[in-house]
Amino acid sequence: MSDKGTSNLFSGFCAVVRRDLLLSWKRPGDMLNPLFFFLMVCTLFPLAGGPTAEQLQLSGPGVMWVGALLATLLSLNSLFVSDYEDGSLDQLILSQQPLPLLALGKSAAHWLTNGVPLVLISPLISVMFQMPVQTITIMMVTLIFGTISLSLLGAIGSALTIGAHRAGSLLSLLILPLAMPILIFGARTASLSMTNDPTAAGIYFLGAYCMFALSLAPFATAAALRICNE
Amino acid sequence: MWTWFHKLASPPHFFRISEKMVPWFGISGLLIIAWGTWHGLFVAPPDYQQGDAFRIIYVHVPSAYLSMAAYMTMALAAGIGLIWRIKLSHAVAAAAAPIGAWFTFLALATGMIWGRPMWGTWWEWGDPRLTSELLMLFLYFGYMALRAAISDVKKADNASGVLALVGAVNIPIIHYSVEWWSSLHQGATILREDGPAMPPEMLTPLLFNIAGFTLLFGALLLIRVRTGVIYREHRKMWVKNLIQRGEL
Amino acid sequence: MTTLSGQSVSIIRGDRCLCSDLAFSVDSGELLLIEGANGSGKTSLLRGITGLLTLDTGELTLNGVPVTQIWQSFRGEIIWLSHRVGFKADLNLWENLAFEKHLRSTSNTELRSILKRLDLDQIATLPFGFLSAGQGRRAGLARLLMGAGRIWILDEPLTNLDASGQSLVQELITEHLTSKGICIAASHAPLEVDARTHRIKLG
Numbered sequence: 001m002s003d004k005g006t007s008n009l010f011s012g013f014c015a016v017v018r019r020d021l022l023l024s025w026k027r028p029g030d031m032l033n034p035l036f037f038f039l040m041v042c043t044l045f046p047l048a049g050g051p052t053a054e055q056l057q058l059s060g061p062g063v064m065w066v067g068a069l070l071a072t073l074l075s076l077n078s079l080f081v082s083d084y085e086d087g088s089l090d091q092l093i094l095s096q097q098p099l100p101l102l103a104l105g106k107s108a109a110h111w112l113t114n115g116v117p118l119v120l121i122s123p124l125i126s127v128m129f130q131m132p133v134q135t136i137t138i139m140m141v142t143l144i145f146g147t148i149s150l151s152l153l154g155a156i157g158s159a160l161t162i163g164a165h166r167a168g169s170l171l172s173l174l175i176l177p178l179a180m181p182i183l184i185f186g187a188r189t190a191s192l193s194m195t196n197d198p199t200a201a202g203i204y205f206l207g208a209y210c211m212f213a214l215s216l217a218p219f220a221t222a223a224a225l226r227i228c229n230e
Numbered sequence: 231m232w233t234w235f236h237k238l239a240s241p242p243h244f245f246r247i248s249e250k251m252v253p254w255f256g257i258s259g260l261l262i263i264a265w266g267t268w269h270g271l272f273v274a275p276p277d278y279q280q281g282d283a284f285r286i287i288y289v290h291v292p293s294a295y296l297s298m299a300a301y302m303t304m305a306l307a308a309g310i311g312l313i314w315r316i317k318l319s320h321a322v323a324a325a326a327a328p329i330g331a332w333f334t335f336l337a338l339a340t341g342m343i344w345g346r347p348m349w350g351t352w353w354e355w356g357d358p359r360l361t362s363e364l365l366m367l368f369l370y371f372g373y374m375a376l377r378a379a380i381s382d383v384k385k386a387d388n389a390s391g392v393l394a395l396v397g398a399v400n401i402p403i404i405h406y407s408v409e410w411w412s413s414l415h416q417g418a419t420i421l422r423e424d425g426p427a428m429p430p431e432m433l434t435p436l437l438f439n440i441a442g443f444t445l446l447f448g449a450l451l452l453i454r455v456r457t458g459v460i461y462r463e464h465r466k467m468w469v470k471n472l473i474q475r476g477e478l
Numbered sequence: 479m480t481t482l483s484g485q486s487v488s489i490i491r492g493d494r495c496l497c498s499d500l501a502f503s504v505d506s507g508e509l510l511l512i513e514g515a516n517g518s519g520k521t522s523l524l525r526g527i528t529g530l531l532t533l534d535t536g537e538l539t540l541n542g543v544p545v546t547q548i549w550q551s552f553r554g555e556i557i558w559l560s561h562r563v564g565f566k567a568d569l570n571l572w573e574n575l576a577f578e579k580h581l582r583s584t585s586n587t588e589l590r591s592i593l594k595r596l597d598l599d600q601i602a603t604l605p606f607g608f609l610s611a612g613q614g615r616r617a618g619l620a621r622l623l624m625g626a627g628r629i630w631i632l633d634e635p636l637t638n639l640d641a642s643g644q645s646l647v648q649e650l651i652t653e654h655l656t657s658k659g660i661c662i663a664a665s666h667a668p669l670e671v672d673a674r675t676h677r678i679k680l681g
Contacts, residue, residue, distance in 0.1 A: 015580035019566070019573075026568045026605075087562025090530055095581035096554045156396055160389050164379035173375045174393060177368035178400050181407035188411055205410075209403070220396050223312075227388040230531050382492055465493060 012097030016105030017112070024113040031113045034075040038118055041067035042125045053130050060129030061139065061190035065183055067125075068118050068143060069150065073175060075114040076154035077168045079106060080225065084162045089229050103159070103221035104214075107151045115147030131194065138193040138203075142186040145206035149182050152210075152217035159224035181209060239318045241459045242468040248452045255452065259445030266438030274432045283347045288436060290340035292443035293333045294359070297366055298401075300330025300447065304373070305398035308391035318455075320387035321462060323394060324377060325454035329447060331370035338363050358412040362405050369397045383462060480506045480541060480555075480628055482527075482660055487536035489519060489526050496522050497680055500536070506628075506658040509651070509675045511665065518681030520664035521560070524633050527662060528558045554583050557625045560633035563618040567607030571598060571617055574606055578621060585626040592623045596646070611638040622650060630654060632663040 024031045045063040049055055083089040092102050122143050126136040157175040161167040189202025238244055270288035277284040304326040311319035341360045342352045355361060376393055380386035428436070460478070463469050472478040483503035489496045496519030504510045512520045525531040527538060529545065529552070538545045545552040565574040575589055586592060593599040596616055601609060609617065615638045622630055630651070636644045648670050651661050655673040663669060 011580050015577055019569070019577045022573060023566060023568055082566070085562070086566065087560060087564035088566060090528075090558060090560065090562070091564040091578065091581060093530060094528060094553050094556065094558050096550060096583065097581060156392070160376060160393055161379070163385075164376070165381075166379065170375055170379050173368075174372040177365050177372060177404070178397065180365055181400075181403050184407045184411045201410075205407070216399070220392055224389065224392050227385060227392065230382075230385055230525075384490075 009098070009101065012095060013101045013105040013108075016092075016102050017109045020106065020109030021112060024109075030075070030078065031117065034071040034114055035117050035121060037074055038067045038071035039121070039125070041070060042128070046129070056129045057131060057194060060126070060131055061135070061194070062187045064122065064125055064129070064139065065142075065146070065187040065190070068122075068147065068186075069176075069179060069183055071118060072114060072147060072150045072154060073172050075110065076151075076158045076175070077171055079110055079155060079158040080162050081158075081167065084229060089162075089225065093226060093229060099222040099225065100218040103155060103225065104152075104218040107155045107218070107221070110155070111148055111151040115144075115151055118147055119143045134196070135190055135193045138199055139190045141203060142189050142206055145203070145210045146182045146186045149206070149210045149213045150179060152213040152221075153178055153182075155221045156217055156224055159221050159228060162225075162228045164228075182206070185209070239316045241318060241463050241466075244318055245456060245459055245468075245472075248456055252449050252452050252456075255445050256449035259442045259447075259449055262438050262442030262445065264442075266435040266442055268435075269431075270435035270439065274435055275429070277432075280348065283344060286340050286344045288439050290337055290344060291436060292440045293337035293340065294363060295440055296443055296447050297330055297334035297337050297363065299444070300326050300333060301366065301369065301394075301401065302398065303451070304330060305394045308394040312388060312391045312395075317387070317462065318459065320391065321455050321458040322451065323391060324387070325451055325458050327370055327373050327377070329450050329454065331367060331374065333443075333447070334363055334367045334370060338367065356412050358405075358409040361408045361412065365404050365408065366401070369401070373397065480658070480660060482538065482540055482629060482662075484527070484538045485536055487523075487526065487538070488534045489522050489531065490534045491519070491522055494519075497678075498535075500678065502676060502678055504660050504662065504676060506660060507655050507673060508660060509655060509669070509671055509673045510660075510662040510678065511669065511675055512663070512678045512680065514664075514680030520680060521633050523678070523680065524558075524560075524631055524662065524664055528556055528631055529553070530558070555627050556629045556631055557582075557622055557627040558631050559618050559621060559635065561615075561637065563614055564621075565606045565614070565617065568605055570605055571602040571620070574617075575620055575624065578624065583626040584624050586624055589620075589624070592620050595623065596620060597642075612640060612643060615639055616643055616646075619647065619650060622654070628658070629660045629662065632661065632665075634665055635663055636665055636667045636669070 042064055045059060046056055049059055080089065083092065093099060095102065119140055122139055123136050126139050131139070154171075154175055157171050157178075160174060161170050164170055185202045185205045189199045189206070192202065193199045238247065267288055271285055274285070276282050304323045307319045307322040307326065310316060311323060338360065341357075341363065345354050345357070345360070346352055349357075353360070373390055373393055377386050377390045380389055460469060469478070481503060483501075485501055487500040487502075488498040500523075502510060512523055514520050522531060526533050529538075529549065540548065540552055540555065565571075569577075571593065572589065575592075579587060590599070593602050596619055598613070598617055598620070601613065606614065606617065615635075632651075635647050635651075639647065644667070651663075651669065651671050652673065655661060655671065661671075661673075
């Protein structure tokens with residue numbers, strides 16, 4: 001018996017990441033829709049609020065963070081739904097690979113296909129909000145930590161809502177209150193950098209939160225998947 | 231200890247015991263609240279700064295404390311239910327959520343009413359505790375919405391249990407971040423803890439009300455758990471027997 | 479020699495008790511057939527045996543050891559095939575099977591010969607979603623041929639298949655049983671497999 005598949009603890013993780021990346025490559029819409037949504041939400045606010053530089057700079061970080069949060073939620077809806085519906089979730093759960101690692105792979109792929117594009121496009125929007133250079137950088141840094149945390153945290157919610165009625169709106173209800181610390185620290189830290197105030201505290205917090213989520217969220221996701229796939 | 235625990239966890243046994251416990255909790259809780267409220271409203275001296283407006287704390291503080299305690303009860307019960315697969319424990323978690331949400335609502339409402347004369351506004355974002363309470367209410371909403379969305383009781387128990395535990399881990403983080411956030415605002419620093427220590431004639435009624443509210447919470451929780459147990463076990467023999475004997 | 483047995487197994491879904499106090503035992507080379515009308519809980523029982531669904535009472539033992547103590551290796555022993563085959567509609571068979579290889583230990587990684595045997599080599603590069611229901615079911619059989627697990631758990635393995643597909647399934651099961659495997663199946667159509675057969679009747 002050849003045991004190639006199970007010899008390496010991370011081969012399952014890598015396989016899940018590869019498969020999900022391949023899937024979003026074949027369905028680029030799943031990846032692009034939340035990105036366009038992010039762009040549009042961010043243009044709504046200046047149109048609704050007013051175009052003066054002062055207003056833009058004041059609302060910019062908050063608006064961008066709310067937009068990023070909502071866009072991530074939008075893409076999280078479908079994180080486990082197709083796996084549940086086509087039966088591949090059964091196969092993931094019955095795999096010899098540890099399920100938390102596979103769940104981590106799902107979060108990682110989600111971040112690569114949704115978080116990274118958000119981070120990459122954020123300088124463009126920051127410029128539209130007339131943010132100074134240092135804020136653009138801080139915005140990107142907070143978004144990196146924030147989107148990783150959201151992909152991990154959101155995976156728990158996404159797993160809990162598989163098979164539930166109206167999973168979409170339910171997911172926002174579950175995740176938004178839990179995501180508040182990320183939003184608060186992300187947006188406020190970017191705002192602070194605008195006035196050249198120290199930003200280290202916020203970035204440290206986001207980094208710590210990210211590590212915390214990285215170490216615990218996959219276990220909660222795995223438990224939720226086992227329960228909700230029954 | 232363990233045999234006692236397992237015996238209590240059996241639904242019929244719990245149903246029998248809790249029937250006797252509800253009036254004890256309920257009546258003693260109401261009596262203590264009556265004493266505490268009387269002393270709080272009429273005996274305690276007015277605050278030298280806030281006048282009589284401070285007296286709302288006799289409802290506000292116990293509610294705020296219970297909004298937190300109820301969530302912790304819920305998370306603890308859910309954790310026990312998940313680990314040891316005790317159905318009664320899940321019933322406790324499910325019953326605690328709406329009560330906790332009402333206490334949270336009460337804490338928010340009284341906080342807003344208190345804020346009107348103190349801050350001149352119904353809602354002061356600069357106060358971290360009020361904002362935390364609001365997020366607490368959202369956490370309860372999420373928990374109850376998840377339960378309502380899953381029709382299978384067993385699955386709803388386990389799924390909402392995971393959510394309760396994730397929420398319990400996050401609550402300190404949420405509180406900390408809201409506090410950090412409001413500390414950035416200047417000017418809005420009316421913090422109640424800055425004041426001088428409470429004189430005993432103010433503090434004692436408050437402590438009594440906290441104890442009374444807790445007992446009342448216990449009574450309400452037991453009543454809801456009893457209903458939940460009957461609902462969950464309505465096909466079991468012991469429930470059918472109770473109905474036959476006309477005891478239900 | 480492998481023995482999978484269950485003692486006092488009960489499964490309750492919602493208000494309904496699908497089976498209670500069920501006992502069974504299958505040895506290597508034997509077939510366990512689960513019979514019953516639609517909705518009698520065949521799929522639930524199969525899912526209970528795989529561990530996807532928690533049993534309400536009772537336990538399963540593999541060679542006398544409770545499977546809850548050996549989840550990791552038990553999962554390596556079972557292969558689960560149901561009407562939801564578990565392949566991604568946007569990926570072709572090669573990509574789907576390449577992914578599956580990482581989930582559990584394999585006995586045969588010669589995908590080309592497996593697909594040829596299942597008569598799928600012509601359509602292996604089409605997205606799985608393009609295949610017909612029957613072709614999809616047939617593709618699912620690749621999991622059985624590829625995996626090293628000795629306990630096959632099959633939910634309605636004959637559904638949607640044409641005559642040649644059905645005889646292929648029966649041929650595969652017979653082969654598996656002669657090489658000391660175990661097969662647990664729920665099927666409406668009679669499974670014509672020449673092996674010692676246990677039956678559980680539900681409902």
